[in-house]
Amino acid sequence: MEIQLKLYGSSKILSNEETLSIKLPNNSNISKLRDILKKIISEKYSKSNLENLSRTAAFFSEKNEVINDSYKLRDQEFISIIPPIGGG
Amino acid sequence: MSLHTALVKIEKEKISSEKAKKFIASKENGAESIFVGKVRNKNDGREVVAVTYDAHDQAVIKSFQSICNNAKNKFDENAKIFLEHAKGYVPVGEISILIAVGSGHRDEAFKICRNILEEVKHQSPIWKKEHYLDGKEEWLPGHSLRPKKEVK
Numbered sequence: 001m002e003i004q005l006k007l008y009g010s011s012k013i014l015s016n017e018e019t020l021s022i023k024l025p026n027n028s029n030i031s032k033l034r035d036i037l038k039k040i041i042s043e044k045y046s047k048s049n050l051e052n053l054s055r056t057a058a059f060f061s062e063k064n065e066v067i068n069d070s071y072k073l074r075d076q077e078f079i080s081i082i083p084p085i086g087g088g
Numbered sequence: 089m090s091l092h093t094a095l096v097k098i099e100k101e102k103i104s105s106e107k108a109k110k111f112i113a114s115k116e117n118g119a120e121s122i123f124v125g126k127v128r129n130k131n132d133g134r135e136v137v138a139v140t141y142d143a144h145d146q147a148v149i150k151s152f153q154s155i156c157n158n159a160k161n162k163f164d165e166n167a168k169i170f171l172e173h174a175k176g177y178v179p180v181g182e183i184s185i186l187i188a189v190g191s192g193h194r195d196e197a198f199k200i201c202r203n204i205l206e207e208v209k210h211q212s213p214i215w216k217k218e219h220y221l222d223g224k225e226e227w228l229p230g231h232s233l234r235p236k237k238e239v240k
Contacts, residue, residue: 008142008143008144008213008215009142009215009217009227009230010215010227012142013227049226049227055234055239056232056234056239057232057234058232058233058234058235060144060147060213064144064146064147064150066233066234066235068235068238069238080144082144082213082233083215083227083230084229084230084231084232084233085209085210085211085212085213085214085215085230085231085233086209086214086215086216086228086229086230086231087141087143087173087184087185087208087209087212087214087215087216088125088173088184088185088205088208088209088214
């Protein structure tokens with residue numbers, strides 16, 4: 001299966017596009033997505049200060065609500081990655 | 089109308105303190121408190137020329153309304169509140185956030201203003217990328233919204 005990850009803040013380093021397609025095993029949850037993100041970052045972006053992103057980011061559903069690690073992802077689901085925030 | 093919140097796309101318009109003052113003006117209020125946050129030229133010893141603000145627009149507006157309504161419920165239900173935050177490239181010296189509060193008394197006006205600022209920093213999905221004089225740029229660290237019980 002594949003999901004569409006909308007990128008915000010520091011996660012925009014992961015792609016020149018607004019959205020990143022990520023392939024996952026069927027029935028994956030957010031916890032699995034964190035594992036795959038960690039692998040992508042360690043393989044391709046180890047010098048970009050993103051080493052903690054897979055652990056510190058939150059994820060929003062299409063309804064803009066925080067989803068927890070056990071949340072089951074659907075094929076082609078559109079979710080947002082929310083790195084640590086800091087406006088003002 | 090007692091509440092105005094917006095995310096301002098700075099390439100198209102500016103955040104205006106005059107607009108904020110007009111919005112909160114009321115003969116019923118004895119106090120006005122206005123906080124203006126601006127991009128400063130130094131951070132951690134580095135020369136900053138600008139900050140780019142990124143935001144999850146829908147979630148930001150939802151959080152702004154919730155934060156302001158909570159502050160009204162907590163301190164003064166009759167307060168008038170104006171809250172705008174910049175999105176996009178903001179050069180040094182320009183406004184990044186403006187909070188204006190009109191309230192019956194000074195204590196409530198100050199408290200609402202401070203409360204909103206702190207809550208925006210902790211709840212609203214907004215990110216800063218600093219641009220430096222030497223041409224480099226960097227996303228700044230922040231506050232994680234991941235549920236605390238999940239963080240190992």
